[in-house]
Amino acid sequence: MNRLNNNILQDYAGPARLPAYDRSAISPGIVHIGIGAFHRAHQAAYIDDRLGEEPGWGIIGASLRRSDMRNALMPQDYLYTLAVRHGEETKARIIGSVTDILYAPPGNRPVIEAIAAPSTRIVTLTVTEKAYCRNPATGDLDFDHPDIKADLKNSDGAQSVPGLLYAALSMRRRNGQSPITLLSCDNLPDNGGTLARVVTQFARERDPALARWIEDNFAFPASMVDRIVPATTDADRDAIEALSGYVDAWPVVTEPFSQWVVEDRFAAGRPALELAGVIMTDDVGPFEAMKLKMLNGSHSALAYLGVEAGYVTVADAVADPVLARFLDAMMRDEIIPTLTVPDVDLGAYAKALLERFSNTVLKHRTMQIAMDGSQKIPQRLLGTIRDRMAKGLPHQRLDLAVAAWIRHLCGRDGAGNRYEIDDPMARQLSEIAGRTLPDVLALGNAVLDLQPVFGDLSDNARFRDAVLAQLRILFEEGAVTAMAAVR
Known part of the structure; x- marks a missing residue:
């Protein structure tokens, strides 16, 4: 049986819904940090719905800890199946919004460079609570965290999320690039404010002038995300292969319900997310x-x-x-x-x-x-x-x-x-x-x-x-x- 990739899209006649656009016309405008199952079932699907009208908002995914997602999806041209299950019914669609996945520890330089690229206008994150390296009781950056200690001494890369974002925004400033939006999609109270806090607190330790530039020019909107997405199993892979007629190394399975609420505050434009069902609001x-x-x-x-x-x-x-x-x-x-x-x-x-x-x-x-x-x-x-x-x-x-x-x-x-x-x-x-x-x-x-x-x-x-x-x-x-x- 054929492996899912760009080539099979040309003649595919199975039940999985195909991307409603020409993938060759897509260019990246978003870098997403933490490209796991949830992002691929949620934000990537919303963006996929807009690429036919707005092809400049493709997604470069970044994984800071593991290479398995990149290894699984690269032979598939980063295509994957989103399977929505309810009762005995499964509806499958092929998501094409991810154009690349980066994995480059220990310094993550390619990720830093992707965020600093002129084409990048939004950085989204689903990295879980622990990756913000903050004190969960106060919300402030934990300067005793080993990754933060290491990144504060490192001038050639970063391993923590706050350190990586500092390095990328510092590169944007050196290169004369414009400010962008950093959009947390993690389950944190005031997630936008939390992300702004840990990034600027890190920057203040390394470069107070950069911290002021970030505070004055960048947008850190709040958001709320909601969809239940369990880990993919081998049984899921087998079932989707039987349904779709192709092999997918890492599909994602989810429920019908999906919700995304976003504070409408962006520094460098945004796709028309409201047309994909996102609730845009002044107060998340x-x-x-x-x-x-x-x-x-x-x-x-x-x-x-x-x-x-x-x-x-x-x-x-x-x-x-x-x-x-x-x-x-x-x-x-x-x-x-x-x-x-x-x-x-x-x-x-x-x-x-x-x-x-x-x-x-x-x-x-x-x-x-x-x-x-x-x-x-x-x-x-x-x-x-x-x-x-x-x-x-x-x-x-x-x-x-x-x-x-x-x-x-x-x-x-x-x-x-x-x-x-x-x-x-x-x-x-x-x-x-x-x-x-x-x-x-x-x-x-x-x-x-x-x-x-x-x-x-x-x-x-x-x-x-x-x-x-x-x-x-x-x-x-x-x-x-x-x-x-x-x-």
């Missing part, structure tokens, strides 16, 4: 808070409680009526009262989330969501807890979700099955677990003492006592009992 904040607190917050709670209960996938976990009722009550009773989103029925949104979680064909693994908890829970859970505290409102279910993350750090589920902790703080967290267990309260207190994660909540005795009480139940009676006991 309410949408961002809704998504971070409701989807991401409930996703994390589901993951940690689901792993402890032995559930491998999100759909399996939410099929448990106790867990489904817990998530529904957490969203409706504890999260929604902290939100105000214009023209959005938050109750209907909560119902829709549970329906999306129950999509059995996606096979979204709970362990995939559980990774990087030290970076995720400050935004997804702790912010809502602070909002509840400020109003004197209870937050028992949110406390249980935090306790479930701490329980997760022991590296064993409720049945005793072992797993690895995947987290930027994994070494420190595993050391705490190894040193304190089987003393559950000692484990909980040691984790709650971590100021980079919990900030001021480390010193809140009522919060600490509530989490420790839930943690004891989780260890002694399990996740199902703990969820059922919350009223």
